[in-house]
Amino acid sequence: MDSMGKYIRGYVRIRLESPAPERFFSLCVHNRIPLRNLTQEGSCYEMELSARDFLRLGRFRRKTNARIHILRKNGLPFFLHRAQKRKAFFLGILLGLVLLAICSFRIWDIQIAGNRYYTTPVLLETLSEWEISCGMAKRNVDCQKLMQKIRQTFPGIVWVSARLEGTCLIIDIKENDEIPQETPVKEDTRSCWDLTAPWDGTVVSIITRAGMPLVKPGDLCKKGDILVSGAVAILDNDSQIQRYEYVRSDADIVIETRFPYYDEFSRTITVKSYPGEQKTYPFFTLFGTDISWYHTPKNTSEIYRTERQLTLTPSFYLPVTVGEIITIPYEKKSYCYTPEEALELSQKHLQNFLKNLVSENAVILSRYIQIKLTANRCRSQGYITIQIPGSDKSAVTPKEFPDLSAETTE
Template identity: 35%
Template sequence: MIVKLIQYIRGYVRIRITGYSPERFLNLCSHHQIRLWGLRPCGHAYEMYLSVKSFRKLKPILRKSNMKIKVLDRRGLPFFLNRNRKRQAFFTGAILCLLLVYLMSLRIWNIHISGNYSHTDEEMLQFLASKDICHGMLKRKIDCEQIVKAIRSEYDDVIWVSASIQGTRLLVQMKENMDMIREEPEEEIEAPADIISDADGVITEMITRKGVPQMEAGSEIKKGDLLVSGSVPVLDDNKEVTGYQYHIADADIYIQTEIPYESRMEIEYQKKVYTGQKRKALLLEAGPYAIQAGILFHRFPESETYVKKKTLRIGEHFDLPIRIGLKEIRAYTFSDTEYADSEIRRKMTEEFDRFCKELKKKGVQILENNVKIYKDHSNAVAKGTLTVIKTVGETVQAVKDTDHIKGEE
């Protein structure tokens, strides 16, 4: 393979020799160290290949051997360049293009961050920029190990991070500690604490872990009723209260109740109708510079703008700092129309299904659905109740009984 490449770069020819002394011709070529290959007989003649440099040495050998020569084919880079000598600008541009691609391959043109949830891409890019890591910088100036150390030291909730260079991309992968939820701390409740009802309904199940239940399964309760007391009485041998042990009441209480549901939507709406009028322009972005080819000026009363861009890429990881795209403006008008009955039912059913899905995420079990869809002259209404089983209970601070204090936990 290497030999063929060298032969192509130097150039070679295919010749045919005729005469009465082909053996003398071959011996003289061997004596003058002229390399021949692909030698084969062709009738009363011989065909062979030799380099351009060797071909120029054949004149005295042909005279001594009384042979005639005919060039059948010319191959290689010198002949290619000679045939295309009028296209010098094309080859110059191709060489400059290759040189430009090489120079661009020495830099980072895309910083890709993955695994970040609580920290946005913009936040991470600003942090990297503060550490002099930005788009367009030389790859040899990037220390991936230092990037990892900087991120770990800056963000306590990042438990794993890696940085690597693939082509012209800097890949930053991280994993956050999802247990570190940033919430405002709830107000601490000290013993004793009771559980009161925060909804109306009928208790279906009650599992008490700490405290004294004040209701039982089947009891009908109202909002604000005491369900579990955190003050546990201490009895003597005569079953008389001698004091209290105070706890933060803890229990799982389930009630059957009804949840009201109501949703409205207007029957009439303005439908967007596209007129077919458009304005288009091609976009070319190279780094901070942008070129637009096309006229986007219009007098449309209502319009939408669509922009589609694509980053040029060589291979999987070699992103070029060049983006091409299309910008399109579409004109439209509004037309007053009404939803069909099937469309109303579909939309309201989808909204109701989303409502039920949110309830199920909260652990609510739906037993019965009594929601109906009604329609008047201007609105459609989905209204009714849902019979459900849900948890109930709100922990509130209780007051100690100062007359009977036994002890506290």
């Protein structure tokens, strides 16, 4: 605290040359002039004292026939005296502080967290339609009304929080993660179905949980054939069909089938080469206006832009963005795959196709693929034998049965 007061009042460091330094020090003590950091350099003495006390040394200097040299001037009064020649510098600091104060009353960033179904661009576009965007005054944002409008506009959002921190509008939302319950449907012929074959093949296994199976393992089937019927016959004591009940067929069915495979691509493609060096252009954005030395390249180039918004604190964003624009020139050239490269690429396509089948729980039994190369094309054609679970649903067809009441007895 003493050092702070010393800086505010100002102090000087002097060098004293006198034939009677003891008398000079006695006069200072008698007149209550404190001397600090006193050191001796040969026959000279160096010391520090306040700027006000320095002005009182004139008569002491004459009485002791001393010579006093000022070595340094420190403190706020001397700083302000030197700053008179740099008015523009301090005026710029003052204007900067005023600009920061003005910016603190506006929003310069909007952060949205917790959204998955409703994307951030969609939410920001909706806020823009409500005249809520970067650069607006914070006093014009009513967080309570904003939360209410978000819940009304987006029914999938069950909870929302909006708050202002610094120059940032922070919106936290929570979406409805629950799966909507299915509305129970009365089980009549319109809500029931048969299970049909999705491919031609041979039934490998069938485990029925609901419905009437019409095939057994080893039977051949065509695409669209009914494998499990949704019409279940109800028999009487004489094993006669009394009526049909209609259900939603459910079964695990595995079918062995042949999947046709066809893949064709051109051996001649267009590739990029990068003969030149990339160029970097720094830029900054002030209140939405880009200021940079970037100019559109004359030749074809890839252009990348990276930017970062400046902040004073984690929640105090500034309307200033800095970044750089990178241009990489390139040329397009034609390239023809060699036979070895074409075969390798064809094998990659085949492996991707097989991975997709395996992801659907298919078991690959065998494959027969022929690859044919021409001057410009590569063609792969054949079939793949697999065992794959699956079935299609089709609306059940009401069935007729004999009207036993109409029968006559002899």
